[in-house]
Amino acid sequence: GQQVKQSSPSLTVQEGGILILNCDYENDMFDYFAWYKKYPDNSPTLLISVRSNVDKREDGRFTVFLNKSGKHFSLHITASQPEDTAVYLCAAGINQGGSAKLIFGEGTKLTVSS
Amino acid sequence: GGIITQTPKFLIGQEGQKLTLKCQQNFNHDTMYWYRQDSGKGLRLIYYSITENDLQKGDLSEGYDASREKKSSFSLTVTSAQKNEMAVFLCASSMSGANQDTQYFGPGTRLLVL
Numbered sequence: 001g002q003q004v005k006q007s008s009p010s011l012t013v014q015e016g017g018i019l020i021l022n023c024d025y026e027n028d029m030f031d032y033f034a035w036y037k038k039y040p041d042n043s044p045t046l047l048i049s050v051r052s053n054v055d056k057r058e059d060g061r062f063t064v065f066l067n068k069s070g071k072h073f074s075l076h077i078t079a080s081q082p083e084d085t086a087v088y089l090c091a092a093g094i095n096q097g098g099s100a101k102l103i104f105g106e107g108t109k110l111t112v113s114s
Numbered sequence: 115g116g117i118i119t120q121t122p123k124f125l126i127g128q129e130g131q132k133l134t135l136k137c138q139q140n141f142n143h144d145t146m147y148w149y150r151q152d153s154g155k156g157l158r159l160i161y162y163s164i165t166e167n168d169l170q171k172g173d174l175s176e177g178y179d180a181s182r183e184k185k186s187s188f189s190l191t192v193t194s195a196q197k198n199e200m201a202v203f204l205c206a207s208s209m210s211g212a213n214q215d216t217q218y219f220g221p222g223t224r225l226l227v228l
Contacts, residue, residue: 009154032215043204043219044157089156093215100208100215101172104149104157 003027004092006105013080015114021075023090023105030092032100033066035075038087038107047088048075080112116141118220120205125225129197135190135223137205144210146188147217150174151202160203163188164210192225199227 004025013019021035034049048064050057050073055066063076073092077084087107093100118139127133139146145164149157149172159172161180169180179191188205205220 004156006156034215043221045219046216049215095215100217101159101162101170102215102217103159103173106154106156 004090004103004105006090006108008108009106010109010111012111012113015080015082015112017080017112018076018078019080019110021077021088021090021108021110023073023075023092025071025073025092025103027092027094027103028068028071029094030103031095032093032102033064033073034091034093034102035062035064036089036091036104038089040087044089082112082114084112085110116143116218118205118207118218120203120220120223122223123221125223127192127195127225127227129195129227131192131195131227133192133195133225135192135203135205135225137188137190137220138186139205139207139218139220140186141207141209141218142185143207143218144185145208146182147206147208148172148178148180148188148190149204149206151204151222157204160190195225195227197227199225201225 031052035047036044037047038044066073090105091102093102147162148160158174163182202222206217208217
């Protein structure tokens with residue numbers, strides 16, 4: 001089964017709005033959670049990440065919330081802009097053996113309309 | 115800064131053919147990864163390697179082989195290409211240590227099997 005799942009394949013929001021992207025995971029051993037952003041025909045790049053010892057991390061307009069008991073984490077984007085239009089991939093992993101093996105979700109395609 | 119290069123950029127193969135994809139990184143990262151990206155399925159891990167000559171299976175290793183010839187290079191072989199297969203293969207690398215979790219992706223190799 002899918003270990004990391006994004007329930008919304010696509011989302012549209014008006015420019016300036018607030019949006020929430022959701023991600024659920026199955027393995028309670030995961031201790032690292034990330035959101036990657038991917039523009040069309042480009043490679044994914046890390047947007048924001050959090051370790052399991054905190055439940056929130058903020059970076060400008062982007063905040064990730066972690067709910068360990070619910071095996072859920074989310075990305076909140078405020079004051080959305082057209083350049084936020086991209087595919088957002090959530091990922092979770094376990095640090096073992098000196099590297100993080102990440103499991104990615106299917107992606108949510110976000111469109112910010114002006 | 116550093117860069118990840120993948121060759122070839124486009125690969126057209128025949129059914130049953132053995133195909134090799136190459137990846138080089140100059141970040142001096144310890145860990146390298148191969149992912150397959152299919153539409154609507156996010157990124158799925160094929161193989162990863164935490165050091166030279168190491169090889170670890172991902173969730174999608176069947177039908178593939180990989181080789182970490184040296185620290186800077188990681189190659190992936192499709193052992194027998196499947197007819198009408200179409201996917202993007204992404205190579206990534208990450209550093210071991212405090213920032214080990216951020217993965218940096220290459221531009222991808224686009225595969226089409228006729």
